[in-house]
Amino acid sequence: MKLSVNNKIGTLHSTVRWGHNGIYHTDCFGDQQINFYRDCFPEAVYDAVENSETGNRIDLEFNVDELIPFENKNDVVKIPPHQFNRFVRKDQPVHPFAGRFYPKGMLLGQPGIFKVNMTPFRMVDVCEDHLKVDLRHPMAGKTISLNLDIENIQNNHSERGGSCNDWRGNILDGIGMKTRYNGTPTDFFKEDTFKRLDESPDTRFYQMPRYVNHLDDTAIRTIRNQYEKILKPETKVLDLMSSWTSHLPEGRRFEKVTGLGLNEAELKRNERLTDYVVHDLNKNTDITLETNGYDAVICAASIEYLIHPFETFKEISRILKPDGIFAISFSNRWFSPKAIHIWKELHEFERVGFVLELFLQSGGFKNIQTYSMRGLERPSNDKYYGDHYHSDPVFMVWGQNK
Numbered sequence: 001m002k003l004s005v006n007n008k009i010g011t012l013h014s015t016v017r018w019g020h021n022g023i024y025h026t027d028c029f030g031d032q033q034i035n036f037y038r039d040c041f042p043e044a045v046y047d048a049v050e051n052s053e054t055g056n057r058i059d060l061e062f063n064v065d066e067l068i069p070f071e072n073k074n075d076v077v078k079i080p081p082h083q084f085n086r087f088v089r090k091d092q093p094v095h096p097f098a099g100r101f102y103p104k105g106m107l108l109g110q111p112g113i114f115k116v117n118m119t120p121f122r123m124v125d126v127c128e129d130h131l132k133v134d135l136r137h138p139m140a141g142k143t144i145s146l147n148l149d150i151e152n153i154q155n156n157h158s159e160r161g162g163s164c165n166d167w168r169g170n171i172l173d174g175i176g177m178k179t180r181y182n183g184t185p186t187d188f189f190k191e192d193t194f195k196r197l198d199e200s201p202d203t204r205f206y207q208m209p210r211y212v213n214h215l216d217d218t219a220i221r222t223i224r225n226q227y228e229k230i231l232k233p234e235t236k237v238l239d240l241m242s243s244w245t246s247h248l249p250e251g252r253r254f255e256k257v258t259g260l261g262l263n264e265a266e267l268k269r270n271e272r273l274t275d276y277v278v279h280d281l282n283k284n285t286d287i288t289l290e291t292n293g294y295d296a297v298i299c300a301a302s303i304e305y306l307i308h309p310f311e312t313f314k315e316i317s318r319i320l321k322p323d324g325i326f327a328i329s330f331s332n333r334w335f336s337p338k339a340i341h342i343w344k345e346l347h348e349f350e351r352v353g354f355v356l357e358l359f360l361q362s363g364g365f366k367n368i369q370t371y372s373m374r375g376l377e378r379p380s381n382d383k384y385y386g387d388h389y390h391s392d393p394v395f396m397v398w399g400q401n402k
Contacts, residue, residue, distance in 0.1 A: 180356075
């Protein structure tokens with residue numbers, strides 16, 4: 001770790017690329033307020049950035065253990081079940097499930113761990129007489145490619161205190177939580193996984209049109225940019241669980257864009273749609289569209305409302321052409337009454353892992369990839385601008401039909 005003596009400030013865009021169990025991950029972080037005098041960097045990163053200028057790009061490769069010095073690289077231990085504090089919540093007990101993450105403060109009697117510790121640990125195995133837990137950072141032992149884009153750098157003419165940020169924590173926070181543990185499926189699917197606070201028909205909840213964007217403009221632009229990379233022009237696209245906007249790239253022409261959603265007024269207003277189908281997937285998972293009829297299916301900010309995802313994934317596989325793309329994107333905002341129970345309990349990167357499990361366990365997809373973007377500045381015209389500095393995070397999972 002190295003503290004800078006270079007009194008400069010700037011904006012640094014970091015892209016971490018890594019693979020695990022045959023899945024390729026890209027995780028981006030836009031750090032808008034880097035201070036090269038106060039903030040802490042690994043020595044290799046600081047040496048590379050120290051003499052850089054605006055517009056430069058730096059490419060590095062690390063074993064993550066080089067970025068975060070783990071005190072114990074074999075910190076996987078067995079504990080008796082009573083050392084997992086199930087009663088940290090007043091409303092209901094917390095049950096341990098294999099592959100899931102929990103705050104370290106839930107562990108009782110572990111040296112150096114206190115109740116206020118929110119750092120995640122992984123539950124590796126759940127047995128009647130013991131629990132096995134992994135206390136290491138979820139990226140421990142993994143190799144990453146790191147791209148640093150210097151978007152802005154300038155001299156800092158005054159220094160009047162402020163906080164010291166650990167840049168490593170920003171880029172690595174949470175990203176390893178979306179993977180399976182040693183290839184074993186994560187235990188997401190329980191009796192109440194797909195329960196909801198409001199179990200009334202979805203057609204009633206969505207009967208009134210909502211002409212609002214559920215994400216800020218920066219997040220929407222991020223989704224559009226990703227669609228532009230993975231959706232080919234002049235192809236047929238199905239917008240699943242669609243509304244009055246589809247977030248498709250504005251300059252990209254498609255042969256056909258079908259919207260499938262619950263509110264006809266919203267679908268009629270969507271200018272990107274060439275046709276639409278009013279359909280409730282939670283009531284009927286059979287979709288009346290032709291087999292192998294589409295090159296891509298997209299689903300934005302809606303996967304958290306689906307109560308029969310495996311049946312729906314099977315239908316999507318039928319509708320898609322071979323090698324067709326199924327892309328799911330989401331953020332950290334949703335309608336709470338209609339979101340499935342487990343969604344609200346998961347860390348945002350565990351939600352990526354949950355969607356990954358849907359792809360993997362459905363068995364119909366290959367070449368699966370994930371993407372995340374965090375840390376960008378929220379637009380000044382957004383209604384939450386004064387409350388939240390950062391833009392809504394964006395997470396995406398996609399794969400090709402087998």
